Amino acid sequence: GQNIDQPTEMTATEGAIVQINCTYQTSGFNGLFWYQQHAGEAPTFLSYNVLDGLEEKGRFSSFLSRSKGYSYLLLKELQMKDSASYLCAVLDSNYQLIWGAGTKLIIKP
């Protein structure tokens, strides 16, 4: 079967750095997405990785290792507004999106 694993919940301190991991076992791979979802709101697109390496977008970076079936989302200089759920999703060989259950990130002052 196909599977995406993410930690259920993480806690971090304002101003710090946090890394949210995502591991996947899918039938094929055509890219990996990260989305952010604030409570009661729509998920919003953060990043897309299809090649190995690190992609940086301001305070957020996303890393991919296809050989390890692994990605992480790195959030720097954490702000209270970063408290949200972070969803990892993989496009399999049929271009179907396989979703993780999401990681709830709690930021403390």
Next chain:
Amino acid sequence: ETGVTQTPRHLVMGMTNKKSLKCEQHLGHNAMYWYKQSAKKPLELMFVYSLEERVENNSVPSRFSPECPNSSHLFLHLHTLQPEDSALYLCASSLGGDNSPLHFGNGTRLTVT
């Protein structure tokens, strides 16, 4: 403003009721989706429409009936639902390319009593 608008935001219905969820996108996208989101579970794809034609139905019970009258509007008609159908129902749209990001609406929080 997400560009994808869903109504209503909240809905409480009995198991014998019939109701409809509405989704409208203002992004000029070609594909529209219905997802079900339950607490601590991955998003479940229910239906996909591309250029107003249904291209995927992930074995969803017939008590859920989608309708896509044009590329900007999507409905989900509900009838004789079960309490386990209580969830957040998310509409999304995309340009339709294989790796196009999804743009989601804020969802309808459905409670079946």
